[in-house]
Amino acid sequence: NAGVTQTPKFRVLKTGQSMTLLCAQDMNHEYMYWYRQDPGMGLRLIHYSVGEGTTAKGEVPDGYNVSRLKKQNFLLGLESAAPSQTSVYFCASSLQGSGANVLTFGAGSRLTVL
Amino acid sequence: GQNIDQPTEMTATEGAIVQINCTYQTSGFNGLFWYQQHAGEAPTFLSYNVLDGLEEKGRFSSFLSRSKGYSYLLLKELQMKDSASYLCAVKDSNYQLIWGAGTKLIIKP
Secondary structure (H helix, E strand, C coil): CCCCECCCCCECCCCCCCCEEEEEEEECCCEEEEEECCCCCEEEEEEECCCCCCCCCCCCCCEEEEEECCCCEEEEEEECHHHCCCCCEEEEEEEEEECCCCECCCCEEEECCC | CEEEECCCEEECCCCCCEEEEEEECCCCCEEEEEECCCCCCCEEEEEEEEEEEEEECCEEEEEEEEEEEEEEECCCEEEEEEEEEEEEEEEEECCCCCCCCCCEEEEEE
């Protein structure tokens, strides 16, 4: 059971380039999330999805887009990368949104924008 | 605004006990979570509190006081593998998770 798989694990981009981070989960979870983690700060929610075909903005959505065409996949896109988007990105999934819904995280994707 | 406060770093000795505090000010409360994150790895779930009191799970316990906006994570019989960051997160009235910056715990032999 793989859980949550993120690709790629590392990426270096130049300012203005675009890229897509892929998240896949095999636990049949309804909810999926994209977070970024920066030194000295808590995890910040970028976008999330409450089911196949749905997406919603989180706390810091600007500069990112997402898609959830299939229940098991949640893609995070950067259309025109900026140095401020240098961060570690974590995808997570949960069975539901309320109650004690435990998040299962992927291993993270470290992105550097030069 | 919403805020979660945790100490940035703590040091403890192998075999000892350590308490990591978390205070929060959020718009509503629908539960508090503790996650463990080893360096370079993903956060993993430790505990969940929604009612006041102590939840015990092996060497780890978590306490909640909703009236004080306060929680702590208690780690007993510390082992070297407990060296990690411990993240406190509160679910607000919109069921959104608000995360603290984490407490880096260093265990010394």
